[in-house]
Amino acid sequence: MKWLLSLLCFSLLSISVYSQDKSKEQTLFGNGEVWHGGYGAGELKITQINDELALMIGGRGGWIINSIFSIGGAGYGLITNHKISDYYGKDSSAYLRICYGGVYLNYINNSDELVHFTISALIGAGSALYTQSWTELINHDWDYKKSWNREITPFFIFEPGVGVELNLTSFMRIELGASYRIVSGIDMTRTKNSDISGPSGNLAIKFGKF
Secondary structure (H helix, E strand, O other): OHHHHHHHHHHHHHHHHHHHHHHOOOOOOHHHOOOEEEEEEEEEEEEEEOOEEEEEEEEEEEEEEOOOEEEEEEEEEEOOOOEEEOOOOOOOEEEEEEEEEEEEEEEEOOOOOOEEEEEEEEEEEEEEEEEOOHHHHHOOOOOHHHHHOOEEEEEEEEEEEEEEEEEOOOOEEEEEEEEEEEEEOOOOOOOOHHHHOEEEEEEEEEEEEO
């Protein structure tokens, strides 16, 4: 009987200690208390397209949950010229244009610390097309069907990334990161999936309630 009473006391004590430990546990949706925030960011990407140095600009934003996780959207466009020589034959050319966007997921580690890291993933779609040069387009010296939209193709994109974030103020942060575009579905005369897939270095300036 004594051993049964001892076992019962030990069990009650264990439950009490476990309850105390669980009360201190930090969870994303724990105890029904969820903190909400949000942000918007402008972003610059230095990358490689068609084995050439390329520059993309864009932005992202989202809803922040408990300063740990955010979900939102992002979109980017290629602003550098990438010439496709001899597109129609000798002395003919086209220029590759790219834009893409999608759902943007972001994990933030120790958001309140001055410097901390993030892990992200963009899942979405985009389009690639051949056009004339920007100068020809601006001067309207083109036929829409033959010049602007010489070829166009949609594609799927998955872009995981990591970053290091610095808290400048309570509402402003700067993030330096790296990501890798994984592209599939390209169907063009002179461009393959591998011509658009590749790494990039990213610089983002973020404003919001973190």
